[in-house]
Amino acid sequence: MDIRDGFIDSIGNTPLIRLKRASEETGCEILGKAEFLNPGGSIKDRAAWAIVKDAEEKGILKPGGVIVEGTAGNTGIGLALVARARGYRCAIVIPETQSQEKKDMLRLSGAELYEVPAAPYKDPNNYVHYSQRLAQELAGQEPNGVIWANQFDNVANRQGHIETTAQEIWKQTDGKVDGYVSAVGTGGTLAGVSMGLKEHNKNIQIALADPHGAALYSYYKHGELKSEGSSITEGIGQGRITANLKGAVIDEAFRISDETAIPLVFNLFEEEALCLGGSSGVNIAGAIELAKKMGPGHTIVTMLCDLGTRYTSKLYNAEFLKERGLPVPKWVA
Numbered sequence: 069m070d071i072r073d074g075f076i077d078s079i080g081n082t083p084l085i086r087l088k089r090a091s092e093e094t095g096c097e098i099l100g101k102a103e104f105l106n107p108g109g110s111i112k113d114r115a116a117w118a119i120v121k122d123a124e125e126k127g128i129l130k131p132g133g134v135i136v137e138g139t140a141g142n143t144g145i146g147l148a149l150v151a152r153a154r155g156y157r158c159a160i161v162i163p164e165t166q167s168q169e170k171k172d173m174l175r176l177s178g179a180e181l182y183e184v185p186a187a188p189y190k191d192p193n194n195y196v197h198y199s200q201r202l203a204q205e206l207a208g209q210e211p212n213g214v215i216w217a218n219q220f221d222n223v224a225n226r227q228g229h230i231e232t233t234a235q236e237i238w239k240q241t242d243g244k245v246d247g248y249v250s251a252v253g254t255g256g257t258l259a260g261v262s263m264g265l266k267e268h269n270k271n272i273q274i275a276l277a278d279p280h281g282a283a284l285y286s287y288y289k290h291g292e293l294k295s296e297g298s299s300i301t302e303g304i305g306q307g308r309i310t311a312n313l314k315g316a317v318i319d320e321a322f323r324i325s326d327e328t329a330i331p332l333v334f335n336l337f338e339e340e341a342l343c344l345g346g347s348s349g350v351n352i353a354g355a356i357e358l359a360k361k362m363g364p365g366h367t368i369v370t371m372l373c374d375l376g377t378r379y380t381s382k383l384y385n386a387e388f389l390k391e392r393g394l395p396v397p398k399w400v401a
C-alpha cells in the first residue's frame with residue numbers, strides 16, 4: 069500500500085516533470101519539480117513544516133501555541149495549514165500588494181491576517197519587522213509559546229530543503245542531475261538544494277534566476293547588491309543576503325525579465341497544460357539559460373513553485389497585464 073498519513077506526511081516527494089518545449093529547444097533534459105502538488109499548493113509547505121518541526125524539537129512550541137510570520141502568502145498558507153494539522157494558532161502579516169487569492173486562502177485556512185502597506189526592508193513598518201514585533205507582543209500573553217517563524221533568517225528553512233528537496237532530486241534523476249536553477253525569496257530553496265546536491269557531487273552547477281527588482285544577480289556576478297527595474301512575479305526577488313543564503317555555493321546567475329518569463333508561463337499552459345505562477349516562469353527561463361551555457365545533453369532541474377490559480381486576478385487578468393505593458397494571450401483577453 070502507498071498511503072500518506074494526513075497533511076504533514078503529504079508534503080514533498082513531488083514528481084519531476086519533463087518540460088517538452090524547453091527540453092526540445094535546448095537539447096537538454098529540462099525537468100520541473102511539481103511543487104504546486106504539495107497539499108497547501110506551493111513549495112512553501114516544505115519550509116513551513118521544517119520551521120515548525122524544528123520549533124517542536126526545540127520545545128519552544130506546545131499544543132495551542134501561536135506561529136507568527138511575515139509572508140508574501142505561500143509560506144503563510146503553508147504555516148496556517150501546518151498549524152491546523154498540528155493544533156496551533158497562526159498569525160500572518162502580509163503586504164497588501166499580494167494577490168487577493170492568497171489573502172482569501174489565508175483567511176479560510178484559519179490565519180489571523182494583518183495586512184500592511186508594502187514598505188522596503190529598511191523601513192520599520194516592513195511586513196517582516198512588523199511580524200517580529202507582533203510575535204514579541206503576543207509572547208507575553210500566550211502560555212503555550214509563540215514562535216516567530218522568521219523564514220528569511222531561520223536556517224531550519226534551508227535545512228528542510230537539504231534533507232528533502234535535494235535528496236528527492238538526486239534520487240529521481242538517478243544522480244544524473246547536472247544543473248539546478250531557481251529564483252530566491254528567502255533563499256531556503258536555492259541554498260538548501262545547492263548544499264544537499266553538492267554533498268553528492270560538487271560539480272553540479274547551481275544557478276540563480278533573479279527577477280528584475282532583485283539585487284542578488286549583481287551580487288553573485290559582481291559582488292555588489294544592486295537592483296534594477298521591477299517585476300510582477302510574487303514570492304521572489306531579494307535585496308539582501310539572508311541567513312539562509314549565507315555560505316551557499318552559487319555558480320552562476322541570470323537576470324530574467326518579465327517579458328521573458330511571463331510568455332514562458334503562458335506557453336506552458338497553452339502547449340503543455342501546466343497552469344503556473346510567475347516565479348515558475350523565471351525559473352524555467354533560468355533553466356533555459358543554464359542549458360544554453362552548459363550545452364546539449366545535460367539534465368537540468370528547476371522548480372514549479374505554485375499554480376496559476378493563485379494569480380487569476382493578476383498574471384491571468386487582461387487589464388493587469390495591459391497596464392504593465394505585458395503581452396495578453398487571446399485566451400486571457
Ligand code: PMP
Binds near residue numbers: 143
Ligand atoms: N516561488 C514562489 C511562488 C514563492 O512563494 C516562493 C517563496 N516566497 C519562492 C518561489 C521562493 O522560495 P524560497 O523562499 O525558498 O527562496
